[in-house]
Amino acid sequence: xxxxxxxxxxxxxxxxxxxxxxxxxxxxxxxxxxxxxxxxxxxxxxxxxxxxxxxxxxxxxxxxxxxxxxxxxxxxxxxxxxxxxxxxxxxxxxxxxxxxxxxxxxxxxxxxxxxxxxxxxx
Numbered sequence: 001x002x003x004x005x006x007x008x009x010x011x012x013x014x015x016x017x018x019x020x021x022x023x024x025x026x027x028x029x030x031x032x033x034x035x036x037x038x039x040x041x042x043x044x045x046x047x048x049x050x051x052x053x054x055x056x057x058x059x060x061x062x063x064x065x066x067x068x069x070x071x072x073x074x075x076x077x078x079x080x081x082x083x084x085x086x087x088x089x090x091x092x093x094x095x096x097x098x099x100x101x102x103x104x105x106x107x108x109x110x111x112x113x114x115x116x117x118x119x120x121x122x
Contacts, residue, residue, distance in 0.1 A: 001026050002024070002025070002026040002027045002098070002110075002111045003024070003025045003026050003113075004022055004023070004024050004096050004097070004098060004111055004112060004113035004114075005022065005023045005024075005025075005113060005114070006020060006021065006022045006094065006095065006096050006113045006114065006115060006116040007020070007021050007022075007023070007116060008020040008021050008116060009094060009116030009117045009118045010117075010118070010119070011119050011121060012083075012086055012118065012119070012120055012121075013086075013120070013121055013122075014086065014087060014088060014120055014121070014122055015085055015086065016086055016120075017082070017083060017084045017085075017086070018083045018086065018118060019080055019081070019082050019083070020036070020080065020081040020083070020094055020096075020116060020118070021078055021079075021080055022034070022036075022078065022079045022080075022081075022096030022113055023076075023077060023078050024077045024078070024079070024098065025077065027098065027111070029074055029077040030053050030054070030074045031053060031100070032053060032098040032099060032100060032110075033050060033051060033052050033053055033098070033099050033100065033101050033102045033103070034050065034051050034070075034072060034079040034096060034097070034098055034099075035047070035048075035049065035050035035051075035096065035097045035098075035099065035102075035103065035104075035109060036048040036049045036050070036070060036079075036081045036094060036095070036096055036097075037094070037095045037096075037097060037106055038090075038092035038093065038094045038095065038118075039092055039093050039095070039115075040089075040091060040092040040093075043092075045095070045106050046061060046092075047061045047104040047105070047106070048060070048061050048064055048068060048070075048081065048094070049061065049064065049068055049069075049070035049081060050070065050099075050102045050103060050104060051070045051071065051072050051079065051102070052102050054074075055071065055072045055074070057102060058070055058102075059102055059104060061104070067083065067084050067085050067086075068081060068082065068083050068084070069081070069082040069084075070082075079096055081094065081096075083118070086118075086120045087120060088120050088121075088122070089120075090118060090120050091118060091119050091120045092117075092118060093115040093116065093117050093118075094115060094116050094117075094118055095112055095113055095114075095115045096112075096113045097109035097110075097111060097112045097113070098110055098111040
């Protein structure tokens with residue numbers, strides 16, 4: 001079955017950096033666009049970034065552009081999210097997801113990971 005496993009979350013100080021990884025199995029990785037979403041307590045799931053199957057096209061949530069970078073390594077079946085200059089409002093559970101096309105809406109995604117917690121402290 002399809003599995004998406006996120007890793008790399010944890011505690012990070014304001015202004016610091018963190019890189020999340022999502023390892024995929026059970027699917028033909030380069031047949032899928034990949035996305036990152038996040039959800040903070042009491043808030044709706046928010047689009048973070050998405051990347052096309054080849055990695056040639058990316059899309060970002062408007063408030064995150066310039067601080068976060070999504071990338072993928074199709075040889076390793078892995079997608080990454082580089083988070084720089086983090087802020088307290090970046091605290092959330094981060095999820096990776098797979099879909100046939102680059103989308104910014106969660107409902108269109110077929111497969112989801114279990115999430116990894118990112119906590120930004122002062």
